[in-house]
Amino acid sequence: MSYSDVTGHLSMVFDQTRNLAYEAAIKRLVTPDSVVLDLGAGLGIHGLMAARAGARRVFLVEPENVVHAAMDVARLNGLGDRVQVFQGRIEEIELPEKVDIIISVFTGNLLYSEDLLPSLYFARDRWLKPGGHLIPDRAELMVAVASASQLHRDRIQIWSDLHLGFDYTPIRRYAANELLALADESQPAQLLSEPGLIEAADFQTAVATRIDAAVEIPIARAGVCSGLASWIRIRLGDQWLSTGPQDLAVHWRPQLLPIDAELPVRLGDIAQIHVSRPRGGDWNWRVDVGAERRTGSTFLSQPLLASRLRALAPDYKPALSPLGRMRHVALGSFDGHRNSVEIASALFSQFPSQFVDRDEAVSFVQSMAAAYAC
Numbered sequence: 001m002s003y004s005d006v007t008g009h010l011s012m013v014f015d016q017t018r019n020l021a022y023e024a025a026i027k028r029l030v031t032p033d034s035v036v037l038d039l040g041a042g043l044g045i046h047g048l049m050a051a052r053a054g055a056r057r058v059f060l061v062e063p064e065n066v067v068h069a070a071m072d073v074a075r076l077n078g079l080g081d082r083v084q085v086f087q088g089r090i091e092e093i094e095l096p097e098k099v100d101i102i103i104s105v106f107t108g109n110l111l112y113s114e115d116l117l118p119s120l121y122f123a124r125d126r127w128l129k130p131g132g133h134l135i136p137d138r139a140e141l142m143v144a145v146a147s148a149s150q151l152h153r154d155r156i157q158i159w160s161d162l163h164l165g166f167d168y169t170p171i172r173r174y175a176a177n178e179l180l181a182l183a184d185e186s187q188p189a190q191l192l193s194e195p196g197l198i199e200a201a202d203f204q205t206a207v208a209t210r211i212d213a214a215v216e217i218p219i220a221r222a223g224v225c226s227g228l229a230s231w232i233r234i235r236l237g238d239q240w241l242s243t244g245p246q247d248l249a250v251h252w253r254p255q256l257l258p259i260d261a262e263l264p265v266r267l268g269d270i271a272q273i274h275v276s277r278p279r280g281g282d283w284n285w286r287v288d289v290g291a292e293r294r295t296g297s298t299f300l301s302q303p304l305l306a307s308r309l310r311a312l313a314p315d316y317k318p319a320l321s322p323l324g325r326m327r328h329v330a331l332g333s334f335d336g337h338r339n340s341v342e343i344a345s346a347l348f349s350q351f352p353s354q355f356v357d358r359d360e361a362v363s364f365v366q367s368m369a370a371a372y373a374c
Contacts, residue, residue, distance in 0.1 A: 109253050
């Protein structure tokens with residue numbers, strides 16, 4: 001377990017606003033007979049809350065090594081007899097029994113952005129008892145017309161300035177298609193409209209993990225539209241937690257879907273907004289106000305190389321690259337009979353151009369073994 005494995009979970013463990021909201025829902029639902037699954041447990045803060053609330057058994061499921069540190073915390077706090085750790089993806093794990101409650105943090109900043117909801121739906125269908133509960137059980141994706149001119153200036157317009165005598169203007173179009181976090185008080189965002197609901201998900205029944213939705217929102221105050229502020233609301237028990245730019249900050253951050261150039265809007269204008277994203281794909285957004293239209297897509301946030309476009313085509317017939325062939329050979333060598341040095345020596349002989357020396361080949365095999373060996 002590396003230092004970064006633990007520190008990467010720092011903001012989640014110490015997110016008091018979010019975790020207190022989760023704990024309130026946990027206390028309302030947990031009984032002495034409850035079996036609880038903390039899905040994507042990390043350091044197990046929500047599963048430990050369930051154990052402290054009196055759950056009979058708590059399963060912590062997490063792909064990363066850090067979950068074993070959660071077990072240390074459980075023992076230290078006198079909860080080790082009711083907490084059990086399972087390292088791996090929920091799709092690969094066999095739990096001892098079905099559960100009454102599933103706790104998750106799989107919504108990401110924008111509901112679908114981390115592509116984790118399919119795992120929640122799998123866990124729900126495979127392990128949740130009839131009549132069981134999800135925390136959260138509902139989520140909404142909100143959107144509003146926003147002015148964030150300082151952020152727009154610092155992250156997008158700056159590329160049109162000369163830097164040490166160089167003109168970097170071609171980079172501006174990539175920067176204008178990146179999602180920008182609305183989290184810095186030095187770059188505040190002002191909402192120019194009331195929030196609009198762009199997507200709603202009922203986790204008890206949902207199966208979809210994509211969005212293609214539109215909403216019309218009246219402009220409530222005149223200003224300059226820098227893009228769309230977007231955030232989530234999640235239902236924890238009977239309470240809603242919002243992650244918007246005007247709410248208390250939590251681990252999840254509101255995002256700006258920027259437009260370029262910025263667009264002046266007037267009181268009473270109607271903003272027609274469309275947002276889409278296929279599962280595992282890019283975010284796309286469009287804003288129409290009167291005769292003016294602005295569009296953006298994370299697909300356009302990097303140079304569009306012909307090789308990448310070919311690989312994304314439905315009729316593309318992929319073949320392994322030299323690196324792909326080397327990885328394929330390495331994995332095929334994991335037969336339980338040869339050690340890492342022996343496998344690395346064979347790889348170095350077969351793919352000499354891929355390594356500086358044999359030590360690098362050994363490091364490569366060790367990293368592959370850490371990820372895929374049993």
